[in-house]
Amino acid sequence: MPTKSRRVLALAVSLAVVLSLSACRTEQTPLASGPGATTGATPPATTTTAPASLPPSTYAATSVPSLSPPATPATPSTAPFNFSRVLLADSSSLSPAVESLDRSSGKVVVNGGDTRRPTVPFTFQWGDGQTTHAFFPAAHTYADTGRNYAVMVTAHYADGSTDSRQLDVFFVTAATQPIVLPEGVRVTVPSSPVALASRMPGYSPPARLTAFDDARLDAATRAAVEYVLTAAASVQKDFANNDVYEVDGAFRQVVLLDPEFGGMYSLWFTSPVSFGASATSFSGTPQYSSFFHEMGHNVTLNSPASYYYGGKIDGSANAIFSEAMAQIFQHATAYELINNRQQYGLSDDVVSGIKESGLSSMRIVVSSYQAYVSGGKRFASWNDPSTPQDETFGTFMTIAYKFCEHAEKGASGYRMPLKRTMALLQTFDEDTRSRYDQSHNTEAAATFRATLMAAALSYGFETDLRSELRDLGFPINDTVYDELHRKAAARPLT
Ligand SMILES: [Zn+2]
Numbered sequence: 001m002p003t004k005s006r007r008v009l010a011l012a013v014s015l016a017v018v019l020s021l022s023a024c025r026t027e028q029t030p031l032a033s034g035p036g037a038t039t040g041a042t043p044p045a046t047t048t049t050a051p052a053s054l055p056p057s058t059y060a061a062t063s064v065p066s067l068s069p070p071a072t073p074a075t076p077s078t079a080p081f082n083f084s085r086v087l088l089a090d091s092s093s094l095s096p097a098v099e100s101l102d103r104s105s106g107k108v109v110v111n112g113g114d115t116r117r118p119t120v121p122f123t124f125q126w127g128d129g130q131t132t133h134a135f136f137p138a139a140h141t142y143a144d145t146g147r148n149y150a151v152m153v154t155a156h157y158a159d160g161s162t163d164s165r166q167l168d169v170f171f172v173t174a175a176t177q178p179i180v181l182p183e184g185v186r187v188t189v190p191s192s193p194v195a196l197a198s199r200m201p202g203y204s205p206p207a208r209l210t211a212f213d214d215a216r217l218d219a220a221t222r223a224a225v226e227y228v229l230t231a232a233a234s235v236q237k238d239f240a241n242n243d244v245y246e247v248d249g250a251f252r253q254v255v256l257l258d259p260e261f262g263g264m265y266s267l268w269f270t271s272p273v274s275f276g277a278s279a280t281s282f283s284g285t286p287q288y289s290s291f292f293h294e295m296g297h298n299v300t301l302n303s304p305a306s307y308y309y310g311g312k313i314d315g316s317a318n319a320i321f322s323e324a325m326a327q328i329f330q331h332a333t334a335y336e337l338i339n340n341r342q343q344y345g346l347s348d349d350v351v352s353g354i355k356e357s358g359l360s361s362m363r364i365v366v367s368s369y370q371a372y373v374s375g376g377k378r379f380a381s382w383n384d385p386s387t388p389q390d391e392t393f394g395t396f397m398t399i400a401y402k403f404c405e406h407a408e409k410g411a412s413g414y415r416m417p418l419k420r421t422m423a424l425l426q427t428f429d430e431d432t433r434s435r436y437d438q439s440h441n442t443e444a445a446a447t448f449r450a451t452l453m454a455a456a457l458s459y460g461f462e463t464d465l466r467s468e469l470r471d472l473g474f475p476i477n478d479t480v481y482d483e484l485h486r487k488a489a490a491r492p493l494t
Pocket residue numbers: 020023024025293297322323326
C-alpha cells in the first residue's frame with residue numbers, strides 16, 4: 001500500500017484533506033486515489049456563493065414514495081435505542097444488511113458476512129411465513145408489497161451455537177414529517193456544482209469535485225437526505241455548544257461528488273464547509289454513519305469559533321483529537337436522532353438506516369479497542385510518517401470506545417457528556433496549541449495530548465477517568481489535568 005508515502009508527500013500541500021482521509025480508514029476509505037493527490041488546484045479567487053438556503057416547505061418531500069395506503073408497519077420499534085449490545089456484550093460476527101429492494105417486483109436481496117465463516121448455510125426467515133437456507137447474498141420475492149417485514153437471519157456454527165440478527169424490510173412507511181430546523185445549519189446536496197473557497201492558505205479542495213446530479217439521486221431522496229443531514233448538523237452544532245466558526249452567520253455544509261474516490265472525507269476548511277463523497281454514497285441506504293463522522297470533523301475542526309482546531313493540530317499528531325472526536329460525534333449523532341425520531345419526524349426506514357449503519361461502525365470501534373488492549377495498550381499520538389501503519393489508530397479508537405462505554409453505562413446519555421467534553425476542548429488557545437505541539441514527536445507533547453483528552457472525557461462525565469486511562473497506557477500529567485479543568489469550569493455551557 002502506497003498510502004503512507006502518498007500521505008507524507010501530500011502533507012505539505014493539502015494537509016487538511018489528507019489528514020481527514022488518513023485516519024478515516026474506519027470508513028474503508030482507500031487513500032490510493034485520495035484528493036491529496038490533487039495538489040495544483042487553484043482556490044477560487046472570490047468567495048463562493050453559498051448554496052441557497054431552502055425554505056422549510058422544500059422539506060415537505062417524502063423520504064420514500066408510499067405505494068398503497070400504509071399498512072401498520074410490522075417491525076419498527078419505538079423502544080429507546082442504544083449501542084449497549086454491541087459495546088458491552090460480545091459483539092456478533094454476523095452482519096447482514098438489505099442490499100436492494102425492488103418495490104415493484106417485491107424482490108429483496110440480503111447481503112452480508114460472518115467473520116466466523118460458518119460452513120452451513122444461514123437460515124433466512126423472511127417474515128412472510130417463508131424460510132430458506134442460503135449463503136450471502138440471499139434473494140427473496142415477496143408476494144405482498146403492501147406491508148413491511150422483519151427478516152431474521154440465523155448463523156449456525158460448528159460448535160453448535162447460533163447467532164441471529166433481525167433486519168427490517170420496508171415496502172411502506174409513513175413519510176418523514178420534517179420539522180423546521182434552524183436556518184443556520186443547512187446541509188445541501190447541490191444538483192449543480194458549487195464553487196468552494198478555501199479559508200486556509202495552502203489547503204485546496206480537489207478540483208474534480210462535482211455535483212450529485214439527478215441520475216445519482218432522485219428528488220425525493222435528495223430532499224430526504226438533506227433533511228436528515230441538516231437535522232444531524234443541528235444536533236452536532238449543539239454538541240459543540242454552538243461554538244463553531246460561521247460564514248455570514250451560518251454553518252452551511254454542501255455534499256459534493258468525488259468521482260475518483262471510494263469513500264468520504266471532510267473539507268472543513270472550505271466556504272461553504274463541504275464533504276467529498278463517492279458516487280455510491282446515496283445508493284441503497286445512504287451512508288449516514290460516514291456522513292455523521294465526516295460532519296464531526298467539519299464541526300470539531302471548526303471549533304472553537306475564535307481559534308478553531310483545524311490547521312492548528314494537523315499532521316502526524318492530529319488523530320488523537322480529530323479522529324477520536326469524529327468517532328464520538330458519529331455515534332452520538334446516531335443515538336440522538338434515533339432516540340428523538342418523533343421530535344424530528346423521521347420515518348421508520350430512515351431510522352432503520354441510521355441504526356444499521358451506526359451499529360456496524362460501532363462494531364469497528366469495539367473491535368479496534370479490543371485489538372488495542374490485546375496488542376499491549378500501546379498509547380500513541382504520533383503517526384510516524386516512515387512506517388506503513390498508523391500507530392495512533394488504537395489510541396483514538398480507545399478514546400471513542402471509552403466515551404461511548406461511559407455514555408451507555410451512565411444515566412446521562414451522550415448529549416450532556418459530549419457538550420461538557422467539548423467545553424473543555426474549547427478552552428483551546430495559543431498556549432494549548434504550543435503544548436499540543438503538532439509537529440514534534442516528543443514525550444512532553446504525547447503527555448499533553450493524552451492529558452487533554454483524559455481531562456476532556458473526565459470533565460464530560462464528571463468522573464475522574466485518569467486511572468482508567470492510565471491503565472490503558474495513557475501518560476497523564478496531574479498538574480495539567482487540574483489546570484485544564486479549571487479553565488473549562490470558567491466556561492459556561494450554551
Ligand atoms: Zn475521520
